[in-house]
Amino acid sequence: MEVRVSCARNVRLIARLDIKGPNLIKGIHLEGLRVIGSPQEHALKYYLQGADELIYMDCVASLYGRNHLSDIISLAARDIFVPMTVGGGIRSVDDATQILRAGADKVAVNTAALANPSLISSIAKRFGSQCMVLSVEAKQVGPGCWEAYTDNGRERTGKDVVEWVSEAVALGAGEILLTSVDREGTRKGFDVPLIRAVSSAVSVPIIASGGMGQPGDMLDVVVNGGADAIAMADILHYNRASLSEVRETALRAGINVREYAQS
Template sequence: MGKLRLVARMDIKGPNLIKGVHLEGLRVVGDPQQFARRYYEAGIDEIIYMDAVASLYERNSLSDIVSYTAQNVFIPITVGGGIRSTDDAKSLLRAGADKVAVNTAATRNPQLISDIATTFGSQCMVLSIEAKKLADHKWEVYIENGRERTGLDVVEWAKLGVERGAGEILLTSVDQEGTRKGFDVELIRAVSTAVPIPVVASGGMGTLEHLKEAVTTGKADAVVMADVLHYNRISIREIRNYARSNDLAVRHDGWLETL
């Protein structure tokens, strides 16, 4: 494993940064541009933008936000929500995204994973998986912001995504998302040990210890944070220092130490 990536997740509805619990009950947090800039300046490694209502309108409306962010924030940006074709992916990549995350459309048409990977490269194709626990060692893939069942087994779907050309998996536990009660470490480990590509763990971070559990026990390659950052519960500097003190390899930038 390379360096652990610290990722800020920004769920977007219209012009606003929002946050919910279990991907529901969404509350407005503020202007996503201001938050993105702040996280970048504080040393976050990557940003994920998710269009929370894109599936309702069958389109992603984040191009303007992405374009502005890309002019001011010089770290990788992943964008998801409502991507249903290579043309959708192209417009977001042209706007400044580095990667696109696909969930709903991929479950309905797995060929889309291959098409995006072939057209833009596997490194651009992120398979977004929203997972809900069914029983011990078993999770189901959900779509539409964790509202609709697919009948797909999470681990098997992750493996198929790799076969189709996905270069990374964004794995969100719907059960844990927004709860601050910790990641579903068993879920992360089940997927990360089943696939050879990076697994980005999302959903549940509330303490610094949760970060360590996701990486050491879950074998996550990257950890996504939202609530703890949006509400200033833990600073990015604290997170990075904690990671270093626990022998978790994170990016080291000299300029960060002055912040």
């Protein structure tokens, strides 16, 4: 199957913020979480650096049965004026409504969608497909084969990632947040074959997440993986590169990203 090439259209640069309680955290393979600092301070910094979007993920929502980010999102919405996607613990249309009322623009659903795929259709019908982001935690289980996981990459589902994404898009998912658990936090670059397998199977935008170690890592996943957006966490949190450096790398390579002049 022919791989889509995203170079001809704008590729979004997205800052990802994983949240535990009141703190911004970061782990490796979605485990071993370390506190980074204040979500609001980092989100504002990335916004001022020109992030096209922000993604907030509640890492412990599954423990509590609901998303606890409403206050954090409400605070962010006062000062940040780019789209915000919020995920973790969203199990119903009512949960989605609460997060959107707090200031989010999109909701990301993983565990609840696997348990009840009709939730995808319900959210898409209520708020539009562009609002319904399917979050996928993928682990490689064989050559060219990945399984969808839940609970920060701990729980197996038995679902093939490509088959699951195709099913979810048919149900109304308008975007895919595709996280490689194998690469997440490792700084070894994106799982390009994973991204390519999914981007080749569906026509909705794919956000590649997990593994970005240097600005140049985005080139392979965009050109050869067909990613429409890249999510960055570790590389930004530890100041190993700024959004402006990532943007300049993309522009030099002929990849269209939004030009942004810091004031």
